[in-house]
Amino acid sequence: GAGVSQSPSNKVTEKGKDVELRCDPISGHTALYWYRQRLGQGLEFLIYFQGNSAPDKSGLPSDRFSAERTGESVSTLTIQRTQQEDSAVYLCASSLAGDGSDTQYFGPGTRLTVL
């Protein structure tokens, strides 16, 4: 079956522009997660969705970052007024139920470069 997909795979933008990153989770997965991987660092948690609500946004680094999920499916991560330090690979994952026993399945990521 289809895995988690993300688009675009690569995005180059100028400092100050807004960007939208899209994640299509595995069909039927109620939990969706966004992570960020900056060069030379581990993955950082950004936000978690259970259905269409986000009970944990604790990892969003600033108010320039926001995310939404609709129809318990697609999620969009929006970064406003991008800065060079936002350059990273943004990874999306989904899992069946979101509880402690779940396996998270990751997409291939979107590589964002802010010039």
Added chain:
Amino acid sequence: GDSVTQMEGPVTLSEEAFLTINCTYTATGYPSLFWYVQYPGEGLQLLLKATKADDKGSNKGFEATYRKETTSFHLEKGSVQVSDSAVYFCALRRNTGFQKLVFGTGTRLLVSP
């Protein structure tokens, strides 16, 4: 807070060599532990996991044992192949309700023929 520390890479080995990638963790309580692998050009994939102390996770010839006494989850393989070249991430997650995965920085493995 919770954290995962894994050895710096790259780890460079010849084919059929023995592999160990060290991973230690700091967490409240007893988390689940994971190894994820990222092959070139692909997304992160779960390699193996262990959910309680003394559990051994295994997959594709890789093994890791959850050691509570040393708070470790070292990844081992007896005979690596060129196709094992990838980045390996150790991670933990608490077992109560939703808890995010906490990742180490990753270790790149390069296996030469």
